[in-house]
Amino acid sequence: MSKSIKEKIRKKDFKVCVIGLGYVGFPLLKLLLKKKFPAIGLDVEKEVVKKALDKKIPATLDAKEALDDSDCAIICVPTPIEDDRRPNLKYVKSSTKTISKYLKKNCLIILESTVAPGTTEEILLPILEKSGLKKGEFYLAHCPERIDPGNKKWDVQNIPRVIGGIDEKSCDIVYNFYDNILDADILKLSNPKAAEAVKIVENAFRDINIAYVNELAKSFDEFGIDISEVIKGASTKPFAFMPHYPGCGVGGHCIAVDPYYLISKAEKTGFNYQFLKLAREINNSMPEYCVKKITKGLNKAGKTIKGSKITILGLSYKPNVNDTRESPAFKIIEELKKWDADLTIFDPYCPKLSNVNTLKDALKKKDCIVLVTEHKEFRKITPKLIKENRIKVVIDGRNIFDKKKIEKLGIIYEGIGR
Ligand code: SAJ
Numbered sequence: 157m158s159k160s161i162k163e164k165i166r167k168k169d170f171k172v173c174v175i176g177l178g179y180v181g182f183p184l185l186k187l188l189l190k191k192k193f194p195a196i197g198l199d200v201e202k203e204v205v206k207k208a209l210d211k212k213i214p215a216t217l218d219a220k221e222a223l224d225d226s227d228c229a230i231i232c233v234p235t236p237i238e239d240d241r242r243p244n245l246k247y248v249k250s251s252t253k254t255i256s257k258y259l260k261k262n263c264l265i266i267l268e269s270t271v272a273p274g275t276t277e278e279i280l281l282p283i284l285e286k287s288g289l290k291k292g293e294f295y296l297a298h299c300p301e302r303i304d305p306g307n308k309k310w311d312v313q314n315i316p317r318v319i320g321g322i323d324e325k326s327c328d329i330v331y332n333f334y335d336n337i338l339d340a341d342i343l344k345l346s347n348p349k350a351a352e353a354v355k356i357v358e359n360a361f362r363d364i365n366i367a368y369v370n371e372l373a374k375s376f377d378e379f380g381i382d383i384s385e386v387i388k389g390a391s392t393k394p395f396a397f398m399p400h401y402p403g404c405g406v407g408g409h410c411i412a413v414d415p416y417y418l419i420s421k422a423e424k425t426g427f428n429y430q431f432l433k434l435a436r437e438i439n440n441s442m443p444e445y446c447v448k449k450i451t452k453g454l455n456k457a458g459k460t461i462k463g464s465k466i467t468i469l470g471l472s473y474k475p476n477v478n479d480t481r482e483s484p485a486f487k488i489i490e491e492l493k494k495w496d497a498d499l500t501i502f503d504p505y506c507p508k509l510s511n512v513n514t515l516k517d518a519l520k521k522k523d524c525i526v527l528v529t530e531h532k533e534f535r536k537i538t539p540k541l542i543k544e545n546r547i548k549v550v551i552d553g554r555n556i557f558d559k560k561k562i563e564k565l566g567i568i569y570e571g572i573g574r
Contacts, residue, residue, distance in 0.1 A: 161262055162332050164227065168192045170333075173226040175251045177204045177215060179479075180268060180301040181232030183312040185213060191337045198222035198254075223258035228333065230266045231255075232301065236409065241416045243272060245279060252283040259287035263294045266330055267348075268301040270355050270414055272421040276348035277322055295326040298348040299334065300355030306477045316341040320351030359414040360432055365400040366411070367435035370442055373402035373573025377449075383573030384555050402572045404446035404528055404553030405484020406439040407473025412482040443487035446526070446553050446572065450492070453549040453570040454524055461495035465522045468492075469537075470529025470553075471503040471510070478505035485528045488553075504533050524549040530556045539565050 164170045172195040174185040181197065185208070188195035197215035199205050208215035216222050223229060233247035248269055255265060265284060267276050276298045281291060302315045317334060319342060321327030327344050334342050345351050369387065376383045383402055391399045406412050415432045422429050447461075454464055473483040480486070485503075492499060502510045502518035512518050515533060519525065525547055527534060539561040542550060550562055552571040562569045 161227075161264075161329055165329075165333055165336050168194070170228065171195070171226045172228045172230065173198055173222045174230050174232060175199075175222075175255070176231065176233035176247070176269070177208055178232065178234065179305050180303050181230075182208070182213075183303065184230065184232060184268070184301075185215075187312050187337055189213065193337070196222050196226075219254045220258070223255060226258070226263070228264040228266065229255045230268055232268045234409070235269045235271055235417075237413050237416050242420050243417050245271070245275065248275070249279065249283065252280045253286075256284050256287045259284055259289055259294060261289060261293050264326075264330060264333060265294060265296045266333075267296075267298045270300060270359075270410070270417065271298075271352055272356070272417040273349040273352040274421065275352060276320070281322060291322060292325075295321065295329050296348075297321040297326045297330040298351040299330065300351055302355070305479060306474070313338060314340050316343070318343045318345050318351050318354050320345040320348040322348060353418075356414045356418050359410050360418060360435075362400070363406065363411050363415050363439060364431065364435040365398065366402075366406055367438040369400045369402045370445075370572075371438050374445060376573045381573075382559070382571075384571070385574075401555065403442065403484075403555070404488060404526075404572060405442040407481065407483040407485075408479070409481045412439070412473075442572070443484040444491060446484070446488055446528075446551065447491040449570040449572070450524065450526060450549075450551050453551055453568050456568045457523070457548040459523060459548070461492060461497045463496075463498070464524055465498050465500065466492060466524045466526060467500040467502060467518045467522045469502055469518060469525055469527045469534050470531055471501065471506045472529045472531070475530045476505070476532055478503075480506060480509065483529075484553075488526065488528060503529065504531060519545040519547065521545070522547050524551065526551040526553060527556065528553045530554040539567070542567055 172188050172193050174181045175198045177197045177199045185195055185197045197208050205215045205217050231251045233251050236244050238244050297319055299317055299319045304310055319327055319330050321330055331342055331344055373383045387399050390397050415436055419429050419432055451461060454460055468489060471480050471483055471485045472478055500512055500518055502512050507513055543565045549568045555571045555574055559569045559574055
């Protein structure tokens with residue numbers, strides 16, 4: 157049977173439904189269509205489906221239309237964390253229940269959303285078996301997404317992937333499927349848990365490394381060491397060092413979220429991830445640390461937060477995108493508001509959340525500017541421009557400005573670790 161499925165895949169006589177048309181599902185759907193698969197997108201948001209249809213991309217709100225005659229369903233829905241930082245699987249569960257209604261023998265079900273190890277076998281498989289089909293009568297695997305929003309070099313087609321199937325046939329057929337759409341290496345792992353763990357381990361690795369330099373930055377502020385030059389120096393080592401950079405916080409729906417999947421999974425078994433938790437604690441402390449630097453900088457100018465005109469530059473969690481999920485900017489703003497700050501907010505990628513819409517207005521007649529997101533537009537802010545606007549204090553939340561030149565103009569500069 158798997159031979160004929162592989163034949164169907166090879167001939168592109170293989171209908172694929174992509175569930176969830178966000179930053180993961182939409183590029184995947186476009187790639188499937190580019191590779192001439194009869195593919196269709198399924199989403200619950202009218203706007204999302206309309207956007208796809210406006211671009212002549214087949215999409216629907218109707219599960220029957222999307223799934224009834226599909227040979228494969230790929231789940232690319234969000235897996236956020238709750239306020240108590242526990243994983244929220246409601247979208248994964250509801251998508252799987254929908255698939256289960258239309259599940260037929262020999263269908264492929266692939267979970268790409270990031271989940272805790274064990275989710276595919278412990279949550280998805282039982283829901284799919286409610287269809288009446290049993291394990292072995294359909295194919296189920298986890299293939300974690302690795303989309304990096306804004307990355308020009310690595311995209312859905314060329315990013316290497318890993319696959320873990322609930323059985324060997326599932327792994328083999330899903331491997332064959334991806335091999336027909338990707339131009340990238342694909343590694344087969346022994347089970348879904350390993351594949352689920354890969355994604356979280358790679359992102360927790362990044363979180364830990366960022367926490368490492370964030371803690372160093374706090375200490376270097378005490379010691380009068382410029383962490384930027386230390387990282388630059390350490391990066392001259394041609395092996396065994398991987399630079400990460402301190403900042404006013406770690407945002408986004410990957411790095412700031414994924415470690416909690418492992419942490420909450422481990423709590424069920426009584427294991428305590430001290431290291432992961434400490435990294436999250438340090439990174440979550442950075443917005444408050446940034447506010448401390450704002451206070452310090454203003455005090456040096458004989459001012460306090462209350463009564464000072466402060467501009468927040470950037471709301472997105474990372475440069476040159478308009479994604480504000482888990483962004484440290486909001487924690488910084490919340491903290492400053494507690495001190496009655498007179499705030500101007502400017503993010504060129506988030507006009508609706510800004511209260512000015514030009515850099516000129518963001519800088520005009522301000523006492524202090526706080527760089528939170530290193531958008532390319534903010535790299536135009538030269539020491540000369542800062543001086544011309546008679547700004548007294550610069551808080552460099554991403555250490556991108558020229559400290560020496562700014563201080564030479566008699567302007568107070570506070571970075572994160574410099
Ligand atoms: N950040 C730091 N210091 C650093 C790097 C990042 O403070 O050295 C902060 C950023 O400002 C941001 C947050 O961490 O607030 C996350 O930044 P990110 O560059 O990791 O961006 P993400 O969240 O989009 O991460 C994605 C991830 N991709 C996937 O999960 C598929 C991650 O695995 C990638 O490593 C990352 O992109 C990347 O390298 O761009």
